[in-house]
Amino acid sequence: xxxxxKSFIMYxxxxxxxxxxxxxxxxxxxxxxxxxVNDEKPMTDELIINIAFEPIKQSLKRDLKRWEDYIExxxxxxxxxxxxxxxKETQKTQAFLEKPKKADSVSVSVSDNDNVKRFIKPxxxxxxxxxxxxxxxxxxxxxxxxxxxxGRNPMKDWKAAARNWLSKDKPLVSxxxxxxxxx
Numbered sequence: 355x356x357x358x359x360k361s362f363i364m365y366x367x368x369x370x371x372x373x374x375x376x377x378x379x380x381x382x383x384x385x386x387x388x389x390x391v392n393d394e395k396p397m398t399d400e401l402i403i404n405i406a407f408e409p410i411k412q413s414l415k416r417d418l419k420r421w422e423d424y425i426e427x428x429x430x431x432x433x434x435x436x437x438x439x440x441x442k443e444t445q446k447t448q449a450f451l452e453k454p455k456k457a458d459s460v461s462v463s464v465s466d467n468d469n470v471k472r473f474i475k476p477x478x479x480x481x482x483x484x485x486x487x488x489x490x491x492x493x494x495x496x497x498x499x500x501x502x503x504x505g506r507n508p509m510k511d512w513k514a515a516a517r518n519w520l521s522k523d524k525p526l527v528s529x530x531x532x533x534x535x536x537x
Contacts, residue, residue: 359391359418359421362391362414362417363413363414363417364387364410365413368409368410368413371383371406371409371410372384375402375406379400379402379403382398382400382403383403383406383407386398386403386407387407387410387414390407390411390414391414471510473502473508473509473510473511473512475497475498475502475509475512476494476512478490478491478494481493481494481512481516484513484516485516485517485520487520488516488519488520493515493516493519497509497512497515
């Protein structure tokens with residue numbers, strides 16, 4: 355059929371032909387197809403195989419023609435040298451001026467604001483000294499494990515966080531009990 359071609363296409367709609375044939379005839383038909391695509395020039399006297407093979411043969415010929423056209427197109431493109439290179443022209447620059455314009459001045463000022471304090475994590479001893487009623491080890495380990503963050507935000511003031519822990523650790527003041535008749 356075609357030199358160096360290692361495959362061919364069988365279409366799903368050709369299944370109808372094979373389903374209508376008895377298994378032994380369908381087997382001989384598929385062997386006939388393989389002989390044809392491998393250029394063995396098969397011949398048969400079986401009318402049913404010749405009738406069933408004819409539309410398959412026509413589709414194989416159409417596919418072969420498309421494949422040969424594709425190969426020819428690729429060959430021509432290869433002879434052209436492939437994709438042309440991008441132009442190597444440089445970007446056009448401004449025309450030469452006798453008196454060039456002065457460059458726009460840009461000033462950038464960076465100032466450190468003394469009001470913004472940078473967070474420094476405390477030591478365990480600092481926490482114990484500052485807040486003796488706080489479970490300092492638990493507080494320290496908790497914030498050390500999460501990178502000294504409050505939620506998703508970096509901690510800004512560890513003392514405020516410690517005061518918050520203290521307020522949460524104290525039991526809530528219970529309301530005085532009102533005497534009832536059941537007492």
